[in-house]
Amino acid sequence: MLPSAAVALNILFASETEDPGAWLPRLQSALPKDRFFTSPRDDIDVALVATPPAGTFRQLKRLKLVQSLWMGVERLLADPEFPRGVPLARLVDPGMVAAMSESVLAHVLDWHRHHYYYRSQQKERRWHRLKQFLASDRTIGLLGLGELGSDAARRIGALGFNLVGWSRRPKALPGVECLTDLDAVLEKSDVVVCLLPLTAQTRGILNARTLRKIRLGGAVINVARGGHLVPDDLIATLDDGRLAHAYLDVFEHEPLSHEHPLWTHPGITITPHSAALTEPRTAMPGIVENVERLRRGEPPLNRVDLDAGY
């Protein structure tokens, strides 16, 4: 039975990575009727989770909603203890979406303005200017046209770049040539930006075959999940001179191990899974909305389709 509108809910905050000090005071102030806990109990109604401690779900006997604190939920879905009968909502946080677009734009412009090249020249104290291109000479390919892809498209397009986008299902976005044929997108793109959810269909999507379809001298930006990219295939494509540079924010195993060859490759810029972090300040309205929807007996927004995986 769903709780009535007057009922206070028991809400668990469970994360080994998010700082409770940044979240709990804001949550308590935004949801003053409800009770918050940081350890599992059998009377928890809502679990707010990002990398919850092992065994968390086992103890939640009357759970009615799992609200992820992250946009990506593939780790939750891979947990055999995840309660698949309970609705799961992804977090769509406007601050995190803006952060992602900033990071993608920073990398697109770094490549477009040859800054990666000028940094390698600076190491040799060499003054050598490359040919300038206009944004309208370049095509940026976006893999994934959900909340992240569409916001990035809007901001990249505002600077005059051409845009082409790939999604599994047909989509329409203003200013973006939207295609469901991956090869067609890659062949038109100077830069490919991966913003896909990680699913069985997208794992390893950036591989020897696909990376070679990107236009000569282009770049790849992976800010989605490490599992989208085959690192050895990327290194070979860079070493062949097919691609000029790669920007990697995510890795199969994080932190990236000290011995990993990605760290030292001159054609690769590494950031420590920092492209876009959830912002408690901007995430609060979406979480509050889903808690209030549960209280009213309504399904959550941004509910994950467990079969699709996002």
Added chain:
Amino acid sequence: MLPSAAVALNILFASETEDPGAWLPRLQSALPKDRFFTSPRDDIDVALVATPPAGTFRQLKRLKLVQSLWMGVERLLADPEFPRGVPLARLVDPGMVAAMSESVLAHVLDWHRHHYYYRSQQKERRWHRLKQFLASDRTIGLLGLGELGSDAARRIGALGFNLVGWSRRPKALPGVECLTDLDAVLEKSDVVVCLLPLTAQTRGILNARTLRKIRLGGAVINVARGGHLVPDDLIATLDDGRLAHAYLDVFEHEPLSHEHPLWTHPGITITPHSAALTEPRTAMPGIVENVERLRRGEPPLNRVDLDAGY
């Protein structure tokens, strides 16, 4: 006497840096009535110049217009042979303006998203994530609110950054707190972007006193002229930890000499005066307009005030 509308003009293209092959076919096609030359003659009406060979102006006896191929004209004005009685027009090239905004935005985002820091971490194969800020947590200060400053403001502001701007004369720009008090601008700014013309008043404007007024941990971006910045003062301000990073595109002597300490400072990113190059494709309409204005006996657009120096 000014030529009548039917008269063909003799136009000199004089530059030791711009590629005539990129300019002359476009000029001839856009101004089919006129005659183009690449060596000085005494019957030249219009000189299109960017770093003209020494002695160029001496031979131009009936010159009626000097059209710079660059936006900055301080080198022309410093040439004792420059004919100060002839109208001089700066080039306002929309492609060059867009390029400048792209470069400035690339550097602002590089600092905002901590990419300069993550690159230093990558050298040590160290995975360490810094606190994320929202664009609305940051204030970007623009020195110079002309064509370049106002376009950069529009594009930086579109991402949600706060903007403050300095100009000698009072200005009003939407979304920018415009001030004529330099110290007030510096004290409010996390990042200071120099887009000023180089004049007697702006030479050395980025010095030990002013750089220390920028907010702690901030950055400076100099994409205007080398003479705006005192390099030793910048190095001291970085070494003190007052500023986190500097992005320098321009230098007093270019190319920057192999021995210069700016090349190897870990807090400095160097680009080879590549932030914004004139684009013959997009510059053509402004040049054609000024040639046609001369033909009609009208003063040129973007005429330089020789006393102000821009």
